Every structure is written in C-alpha cells, then in structure tokens.
Amino acid sequence: MKIIVTGSLGNISEPLTKELIRKGHAVTVISSSFERKTAIEALGAKAAIGTMEDIDFLAETFRGADVVYAMEALNAGSFFNHDLDFIEANTKIGSNYKSAIEKSGVKNIIHLSSIGAHMKEGNGILTFHYNVEQLLNELPEDVSIKFMRPVGFYYNMFAFIPTIKSQNAIFQNYGGNNKEPWVSPLDIAAVIAEEIEKPFNGREVRYIASEEISPDDIAATLGKAIGKPDLKWIAVTDEEMLNGMIGAGMNPKTAKGFVEMNAARGNGLLYEDYRQHKPVLGNVKLKDFAEQFAAAYHQ
Template identity: 45%
Template structure:
C-alpha cells in the first residue's frame, strides 16, 4: 500500500516508518526540514519536504495514498489555533486526495470539547476528520509521554527533587512513543478499523510518589521526592528553562490543573480495557537512567 506519514522522523515517525517499509509498504514521510531527506531515504521511504500548514503541499503529499498518519507538530505560539488550522488542512487534503483510511494521533482528554491545554485542539481535529464521509478514521489517544521526564533530569540531578503543579497522590496515564508507533503501524498495515473509532495507548498508570520512587532508584537517588509546585512558580520555572509562556501554560499548567481536579480521564476509564501498550514505567526507567548518565 501507499501510506503517507506526517511528523517527520521523530520519536514516533522513525519507528513507524521503519516498520511499514519493512512490511513492503510504499511510505512517504512529510518533513519541514530538507536536512531530513537523506535520513528518510535511508529508511527506504520517500521524503516530501514542506509545511503542514500549506494546503496545496498537503494535497500533493496525500495524492495516491491508501492511508495517512496525521499528527499535529509542536508549535510555540497561538497553539490551539495552529492545531485547528492544520486539522482543517488535513481534512481538506484527505478529501481532495480520496484517502480512505486515516490514523490520527490525538491525546487523552480529546473527548472534551473545551478541555484543558491542547485537548480542545485535539477534540476539534477529531471532529473535522470524523466529518469526512466514506473515510475510516482511527484516533489514537495516548497519555503523558514517558520521554517528557527527560526534561526533569537537571532538577533531579542538581536539586534532588521532581514534581509538577499537582500532588504526589495524583495519577497519570503514561505512554511510550514506541507503543504509539506500534499501534499506528499495526493499524496502517492491517487497515482493520472501520468507521470512526478511538483507541487509547497507555502502558502504565502511576502517581507522583510512585514516579519519584521508580525513577529515583533508577538513577541511584532512592530518596527522590515529588514536590507540588504552585502554578505560578512552575510557570516561571518553565519559562526560565526556555519554554515559551504560552507553551508552558497550555501543555503544563492547564493539564496539571485538570489532573488535580479530575475529569481528564473519564472517557479513558470507560475504554481502558481495550488500551494498547505494554511498556511500563519500570521498563522506561532503564532508558531514563541512560539519559541521566549522559548528562553527568
């Protein structure tokens, strides 16, 4: 089959591309960076260099595809409007190209029309794709990426703490990019989904105290503790570390508030028995320890 993948060769895209080309599919990978073309070609895939907010480019990249994998790349300003704009362009290009199968990377919480952080953008994108007649769409909804914990390495190393703006007893649904790539690869290879459907990708569920314990022991800091930061203190810390204020508010502060208030996982709770994912936090801890050692 001919499959087009958005998202370049990131944590998900590289593994997804490798799996699909190994199974004999003709894969086109969209990237905004010309420097990625050689790496894409090395995976036996076809590079398509352009911007996902360019409707004409997207239609060319989707032309002839039996299936596409859609995801919204990170954007540092006007986050929600950017997500909505790219979602509109994806829907238009899919319809114009006559694509019949779509695997869309969404996120937990996307059942909420006016949810916190990026969830409202994911909700909008899901609805635009669901409105396409005759197109089979599978939305993958992961939780928090394990790899986000890499950003806490300097704090753990120098301050011997880890934390967020919610308490140590608050649970998080956790997902590894490898599980997400595998779920997408299985779906795109088999095209066994029909209509409009959702599948959660979750390898584990842990609270802050458990995360501190598991990651702390992995890096020889068994006394590592989870600290609850006030919203404003966390925001200023993220900005000082280089994150834009808007990104910090959307992806960190608002999600943290939703976690401590509850409701973000309601739809997941109704469907968690069908969730895809096998990588637990204890499995990721070894990967985390390797990254930690490289910072020393």
C-alpha cells in the same frame, strides 16, 4: 499498501515507518527538512519534503494513498515562542490536513490525537486535539478516520531533569499516589501499525497506554535509575507552577495551558473517558524508559 506517514523521523514516525516497511508496505514519509531525505530513504521509504502549511503539497502527496497517518507537530522550542499561539497553530495544521484530505480523495485516515480530546475545555494545551478531531469529523462520511488517543509520553519526563539536578525533586502542580497512564512512542507506533492493517469503518477512537503508575512511584523508579533513591515528587500550587514556567521563558499562554492540563490530571477529569475505554497496556514499562532517562541524566 501505499501509506503516507507525517511527522518526519520523530519519536513515533520513525519506528512506525520501520515496522510498516518490515511488513512490506510502500511508505512515503513527509518531512519539512531536506536534511532528513537521506535518512528516510535509508529506511527504505520515499521522502516527500514540504511543510504542513502547504495544502497543495499535502494533497498531492496524499493522492492515491491507501492510508494516511496524520499528526500535528511543532518542535519543543515553540513552547518558548512568545509570538506563537500554540493551540491556534496546531489547530491550523489540522485544518490543512482536512483540506488536503478533501482535495486528494484519500479515504482512510489515522489521526494522532490525545488523551483529553473528548474535552472542549478544561484540558489546557490539549484543546487543539479536541479542535482537530471536530474539524476532521466534518469530512464526508465515506472518509474513515481512526482517532488514536495516547496518554502522557514517557519522554516528557526528560523535562524533570533540571530540577532533579538543582533541587533533587520533581515539581508539578499535582502528585501523590493516584495512578495515571503513561505511554512509550514504541507502543504508540505498534498500535498504529496494527490499526493500519485492520479494516476501516467510519469513525473510531482507540486509547493507547503502556503503564499506569503514580507520581510517587515515578519518582522512586527514576530516582533508583539515576542513583538518587531519595528523589521526591513534590506537588506545588498552580500559581507556583505557572510562575516557574514563565520564569523559565515559556510563553505565558502556553504555560497556563500546561498548568490547566496538569490540574486536570490531578483531579482526574482528563482521564474520565479513558477510564471508560481502557486499552490493553503496551509492552514498554517505566522501568524500561528509566534506563533511557538515566543515560540522558548523566550526559
């Protein structure tokens, strides 16, 4: 099949591209960076260099594809851009995808959404995933869409490193012994590759998770991996979390979105729909990621 992969060679798109090529598919990878062209071609894929803001470029790239894998992607530095509305910017990318899909005539879409996309409000920065799912659901009925809803990514734990080093603790505005799901990008890529080869039929939702583990157990696992067996996960108030993020330079509106998202994790609202549609857990467990975390910590 002819498959379009967005997200350049990111944490999900690179392993996805490798797997699709291994299976014999013709893959085109969209990237905004010309410097990535050589690396994309080295994998055996075709590079399409352009931006998610260019609807004509997207439509031309999508045209004739059997499947398009679409994801919204803003770099982590965007969290600290005080001139950027994070939710609005990501929603606009989703709107661009909708327009490009309509113009190109492509009929099979896999969209990287997220846990929390079932919530219109109360999900913080994840609101844009709800927005984009609603936009794509406005497409004609003959466009089949699979909404992939992964849970929190293991690699988001890299953000814990500064306070572990400075205060020997992880600080979040939730915590304790209640298990919550986490996921590896490798498991996400594996599920997407599987879904690409399965029949498309209307609108479908699939959650993706690797392991369910509590904040306290996360601290214990990461602490053991980095040689700090006394590492603690400490729950702070929403206000303390918000002030800490703003003090670190984060856009205040984005910081508020993070705090609201974490609060929904703590009270369980974020996981209500997930609990009703629990997936088979993937292969990559926290202890596997902990090795990668330890390497980053000791750099």
